[in-house]
Each structure stands twice: as C-alpha cells, then as structure tokens.
Amino acid sequence: MGLFFVIAVVLSFVIAVYIGCRLLAIFNYSQSGYFSSLPKKIFWVVIILASLSFILTRIFAKPDDYWFPLLSNYIFSFVLCLFFTCILFDIFFVLRYAFTRQRLKPKRKIKMAYLVIAIGMFAIGLHSASSPRTIIYDITIDKPALVKDLRIVQLSDIHVSETTSPESIKELVNKVNSLNADFIFITGDTLDMALFPYLEKGLPAILATLKSTYGTIVIFGNHEHYGTRLVTEKNTLDDITKAFEDSNMLVLRDQVKYYPELGISLIGRDDYVVPQLGRTRLELNDLITQVDTAKPVLLLDHQPRFLPEAARAGVDVMYSGHTHAGQVFPMNLLVEMMYDNAWGQYMIGNHFTSIVSSGYGLWGPPIRLLTQAEIVVTDIHFQQ
Secondary structure, three states: OHHHHHHHHHHHHHHHHHHHHHHHHOOOOOOOOOOOOOHHHHHHHHHHHHHHHHHHHHHHOOOOOOOOHHHHHHHHHHHHHOOOOHHHHHHHHHHHHHHHHHOOOHHHHHHHHHHHHHHHHHHHHHOOOOHEEEEEEEEEEEOOOOEEEEEEEEEEEOOOOOOOHHHHHHHHHHHHOOOOOOEEEEEOOOOOOOOOHHHHHOHHHHOOOEEEOOEEEEEEEHHHHHHHHHOOOOOOHHHHHHHHHHHEEEEEEOOEEEEEEOOOOEEEEEOOOOOHOOOOOHHHHHHHOOOOOOEEEEEOOOOOOHHHHHHHHOOOOEEEEOOOOOOOHHHHHHHHHHHHOOEEEEOOOOEEEEEEOOOOOOOOOOOOEOOOOOOEEEEEEEEE
C-alpha cells in the first residue's frame, strides 16, 4: 500500500503539472480574460488539489461520509478528462505542425473545442458507468447433467460505498429479475471497503429480493479482505458473511456446493489476496478433489488468474471479475497485458471457458472511458 500511495501521489502531481501548463498555454493566460484575473498561485493550488482529490478522499474520508467522497470522485474524473483532452490536442498540434509547419495559435474556436471535448468526454464517461449493458454468452459443456440448460446471471464489482444509492441497487435488482436466472453469481468486491454503507442503506433487504431458481451465490473479492484491515469496527469477515447471508445469499469461501437435482458442482474460491494478508487460501487441487469432474463444474474466483490450471483441473466454466475491463483508458491496455482474459469470453480448447465481467460498479472515479458497466448472462447447454 505504501508503494502504491507514493506512485499515486507522483502520478497525480505529474498530471497536475501537465494539465496546468497546457491550460495556461491553450487559454493564453497573459493575454486573454479566462485566467488573467486569477493569481497563478491560486490557479496552481486548485489544479494540484483537484488532481490529488482521489488520494485525499482515501486518506480523510470516513465510512459514513457522503458529500466529500462524492464531490472528490467527480472532480478527479473531470481532471482525467482534462488530461486526456490535453493529450488529444497536443497530438493534433504536433501532427498539424508536421504536415503544415504551422503552429496553431490558441484562438477562440480552439478554446471552445477544448472545453466541449473535455465536457463531452466526462458526460460519455458518466453514461458508460451508469448505463450497464447486458452481455449474453452461449456455452456448451460436453458433460452430462440432470438438466438440459441453465441460465447464469453474473454480477461483479458492485463496490458498494458511501456514495452508492439504494435506488441504483433497486434498479440492478429489477434488471436481474427480468432475466429469468437459474443462478445468480456475484463474483466479489460487492463492498468497496467498509460494510457500514451496505447496512446503513438497507441493501441486505433490497438484494434479498433477487430472484432465481436455485439462489444467489456470492464470493469475496480483494476489497472485502482489504476492508477488514482498514475498517476494523464491525467489519470482520464474519460480519460481512452474515450481512450477505441476510441478503439471502450463499457465501462460498473455499467451499464446494453440489446440487444433486442438477448434477453440477459449484466451487467458490476465496480471493487471491488472502495469503498476502496472512490468511489461508486453499489450492484449487484441494477443492477439486471434492467434486466429480465427470459432471459439470463451475468455478467462481474473483481474479481471473491461473486459467490453464483451472482447465487442467477439470473446471468447465470459470467466472471472474476484478479487472473492470480497465475502467478508464489506458488501463484497459494494462489489464490485457496482465491477464490471459481481462474481459469477456476466453476458451482453452473445447473444454474450458473463462468469463470475466467488466463489473457493474466502479472503483474510484465514477466514469468509464472505452469500457462499460455490464450484467453478464451465460446460457449453458449440457450433453444429453
């Protein structure tokens, strides 16, 4: 966490300096009226604080704060949009000079275009984050089961925090209930950090109204575990488990559940981060011995790691989240380098499928750029 904090602070300052310098150049501080009445010291303080707003929220916000993290996250989101807009304009300026040898002066049209693009990017980011799409995958498992088909609805990375509105969770429940699920899988990071907002906003009762034939299965992600270290009061793993059970969910933490009426097994793994926190995470091979791999095996594992291992073990479909598909460009390029499957459907041979959701919620800035929030539906067909 210490190294991550130092890197985040350094990057925030780099972003602040870059944005500040470009704004002063584009809006021509010394000649125009845009910033001429604003002392440069105040201008730089505002830019630096805005760039550090996300970090300041993580340091100073309390579990029951609302306006401070909400405003800070929106401010930081707009800073990111300013940053990307500056990059676009610099690329445009360089290309124009390369082809025409003419330097582009910051005229009124350029200034207006800059503002329109930055605000438009911010609006698109908000829309992509708040308008989840439904993705449907069709999978055939070449193993016999006692049913012909199953429909799985997957949710991931809801990240309930102090800024989550109960109305948005009700909307989520309504969308899921309209999909006629046999199972609902929630693959980790249901909480952003603390359990308090989940309880305070009455979400156990709301999520308990999720409807499916065989129930809702939930696993823990890294944020549930991080939260037990950073928020110690009434935020133990047992507290979180009870809250999920009060939401009418079956919690699987390194556990197996066999459904004799279906002839399938579910494996729910605890998160990859567990050993780093001094806790025990069972190996997949220890869990797979508890199931009959001649029958369909579905695995829920928050982070999409070790896919070949799961394929060799006899898992048929592995459900994950965690990546947010990058959430904000260029993070999508980074997660694609980190994982065999950073988002979507990925197959190994004809016997193993990895499904990775981009997530329903958000971590940090409340925007998505070149990614979109989603609900994942998998229609699984079995050998008859």
